[in-house]
Amino acid sequence: MATVKDVAKEANVSIATVSRVINHSPKVSKVAIQAVTTAMKKLSYRPNAAARALVSKSTKTMGILVADVSDPFFGTMVKAIDTVATEQGKHLLISNSYHSAKKERETIELFINQGCEALVIHSKSLKSQELISFAEEIPGLVLINRFIPEIANRCIALDNLKGSYLATEYLIKNGHKNIGYICSNHNIEDAKQRKAGYLAALEDNSLEHSENLIEYGTNNEEGGQKAMTKLLAKGLPMTAIATYNDYMAAGALSALEDNNIAVPKNMSIIGFDNGLIAQYLHPKLTTVLYPIQIMAKNAAILSLKLANKEEYKVETMIFVPTLVKRLSVNAI
Amino acid sequence: MATVKDVAKEANVSIATVSRVINHSPKVSKVAIQAVTTAMKKLSYRPNAAARALVSKSTKTMGILVADVSDPFFGTMVKAIDTVATEQGKHLLISNSYHSAKKERETIELFINQGCEALVIHSKSLKSQELISFAEEIPGLVLINRFIPEIANRCIALDNLKGSYLATEYLIKNGHKNIGYICSNHNIEDAKQRKAGYLAALEDNSLEHSENLIEYGTNNEEGGQKAMTKLLAKGLPMTAIATYNDYMAAGALSALEDNNIAVPKNMSIIGFDNGLIAQYLHPKLTTVLYPIQIMAKNAAILSLKLANKEEYKVETMIFVPTLVKRLSVNAI
DNA sequence: CTGTTAGCGCGTTCAT
C-alpha cells in the first residue's frame, strides 16, 4: 500500500505537496499537480482514512442505530438518511439493537469511539437520562422516533396518540360504535400512546370503551392473529377494529378470513404505519401513514448541522400522521 | 477527550502500561490494572479508533454493498451479515448502489480506503474484470449473488436458472400446458438466467415456447401489472404464469383481479424470491425460495476468514432455490 | 509556490 511518502519520492516533490494536491489546495503549480497525479496512479495510491481521521479529527462518518434493518420500516429510514449523508460526502456505520438496551448502549459508545460526529439514534430501551447524557456529550446526536422534553431540540418524533386517534375517529365517522383494539404487548411508549389515542377517540365520541374490547399480542402478524382470535372468542358485537400496526392488522385479517368474516363487509379494520405490506394485503389496508422518510431526512440534516456546530432548528420536530384510505374500512 | 497520556498521568504509570491494560495484556500487576481502570473511569476515557487503526492496521470494520437497503431482500441480507459480524466484534459500513456502476465502484474504493478488511459485495453493474481486480487487491472481498468463474472461490451465488426451471416445472406437473412468463427488463444476468430456466423447462417437456408468451416490465409491482395486462390483451389460452419475482407477481395478481380472473381457479401464478410480501399476497403466493439468509451468512463467514488470511473453503458456493407451495397454483 | 517539521493517539519493541 503506497503512502504519501512513496508518492512524493516518485513525483520528486515533498510530502506536503502531495498532501496539497490530494486536498485540492489552490496553491500548487500545474506541473506539481501533474507529477503527483501521475505518481499516484502509477502506485495506485489510496489515502489512509485512519491517518486522516487521526489528524483532522473528522471521520466523515455518520452512525445509525436501528432496531432491525430487515424490517422495511427501518430500511426506508436508513435509505432516507443515506441519501442526505451521501450528498454531504458522509458514510454510514449501521448497527441493530434488536431492542436490547445493552446493545443500544454499546452501539452508541462504539459510534463515539469510532469518531462518528453525526448520530441518528432509534432507541426505545435506554432510559431518558442515559440518552440525555449521550446527547450532552455528542453535539451531533439526534434521536428519532422518540421525544425527550429535556432535549426536545434533538428529537424527531411522531405523534403516536394522534395517529391512533385519527384511525379510531375515522372508524367512528363511518358509523362504527363497537370498536375493538389490538394492542402491542411490547413495553414501549408507542404502544401506550397508540392505545391512549384509541381510548381518547372513543371517549370524545361518548362510545363504550372497556378493557374487554382490547387484546394484546406481540407486534407482528402472529400476535395480531392470536389477539384477533381472542377478541372473536368473546362474542362481542364489534364491527370494527383498530390495530397497533400493519403487521398485527395482517394477522387479524388472517384470523378473520379463517373464520369466514368478510372484511370490510362484516368487519372493518385499520392498520398503523402504512408499511410496505399494507398495499399488498387483501383487502388493501386502510391505515395511518408514519412519515418515516421525511422524518429520517430531517433527522439526518439536523444531525449533520449540529455536528457541524451550526445553529439549526428544524421546523417540525413532532410529525403528524395522516390517514391512507384503502379498502379495509366500510361505512356501516 | 481524554487520551492514554492523560490516563497515564492520572494513574501515575506510563502510557505503555495503560495500553497494556486496555488490551488485556497478561503481564500487568493487579495494582496497575486497578489504578488505570479507575483513572479511565474518572476521565471517561475512550480509545480513539482512528489511532488504533493507524498503528494496528486493522479497523475491525466490514463493508457491505447492496443495491437498496429499503428492499427487505437486502435488509434480510444485511441482518444475516450483521449477526456474524457482531459475533466477531466487527462493525458494519453500509452503502447503497441503487444499481449504478459508478456508485458501486466508488463504494468499493471507499471501503478499501476506509481500511475495511472484509467486504461483502452485491454488484450487478460492474464488469467482471473490474471486480476481479478488486478481488485480487483485497483478500477479504467476497461477491454475493453473482458468480465469476475466475474468482469462483470468492463468490456466493444462486442458481437462478434452476429456480425458474423448478417453478415452471411445478406448473407443468400441475397439468398446465400454456404457460406465460413475466420477465424483468432489467439488463442483468438474473433476468436472463431466470428466463432461460423457464424456457428450458418448457422445452424439456415438449411444450410450446414462444416470445409471444413472454412480456417484459420493470422488476416491481407496476411492471408486473403492465406486463400482465399486455399478456392478457393477446387473448392467449394461458392457464399459468411464471414471474421474475414476487413483486411482479403481485402486480400480475392486481391486473388479474381487475379483470375478474380468479387466482388460482382460472389462472395459476408463481413468484420468485419468497420475499416478505409473498405471504401477505392474496392468495398467498406460491414461489421459489431465494435462501439469502444462509447465503449472506456464508458470505460473511467466508469474507472474515479470507480477510484473516485463513485458508477456507465454503462447502456451497452456488445455492439451489427450493419451492414454497402456498395457494396461487392449482392443478388443472 | 514548496519543503521541513511537528504532532494526532496509540501499540510495540527494547531496555530495565
Place this chain on the structure above:
DNA sequence: ATGAACGCGCTAACAG
C-alpha cells in the same frame, strides 16, 4: 512488571 522512545500515514503551520 514497567517505562522511554519510535513510528503508523497524514495535515497543518511555518519558513523560505
